[in-house]
Amino acid sequence: MSGLSKAAGITQTALTAEIGISQRMMAYYEGPNAQPPANLLPTIGRALGVSIDALLGVEVAKRKVKATDTRLQRRLQQIERLPPQERRQILQLLDAFIERGQLKQKSQAGAV
Numbered sequence: 001m002s003g004l005s006k007a008a009g010i011t012q013t014a015l016t017a018e019i020g021i022s023q024r025m026m027a028y029y030e031g032p033n034a035q036p037p038a039n040l041l042p043t044i045g046r047a048l049g050v051s052i053d054a055l056l057g058v059e060v061a062k063r064k065v066k067a068t069d070t071r072l073q074r075r076l077q078q079i080e081r082l083p084p085q086e087r088r089q090i091l092q093l094l095d096a097f098i099e100r101g102q103l104k105q106k107s108q109a110g111a112v
Helices: 003-007 012-019 025-028 038-048 052-056 067-080 085-112
Strands: none
Touching: 003 038, 012 025, 012 038, 038 052, 067 085
16 A cells, blocks of 8 residues: 555555554555455545555556645545635635735746
C-alpha cells in the first residue's frame, strides 16, 4: 500500500487521519504479509483513488484521478460536509488567495 500512497501523493500521516486509524496500524497493514480488514478497503481505496482489487494486488493500480488532484479533491469533499456558514468563510478565503495570485501574475506579466 505504501507504493499506492506515494503514487497518490499522500503521506502515511494524512492517509491514517483520513481513514481513521493509527499510524502504527497502517505500518502493520503495509507489511509484506498483513492485509487491512475488509471493512477498511473501500475507505482506503477511495482515499488513494484506486480499486479494492488494486489494493489486494489482484490488478495493476489504475489511478482514478491524477495524483496531484487527489489531495485537493479530498479537501473539497471535506469542505462540502461543513455547515453553510463555514463553507462560505472558506470560499471567501479561497477567493482572496485566487485574486491575489491573479494580481501577482498580472503584475509580473506587466514587468516583463
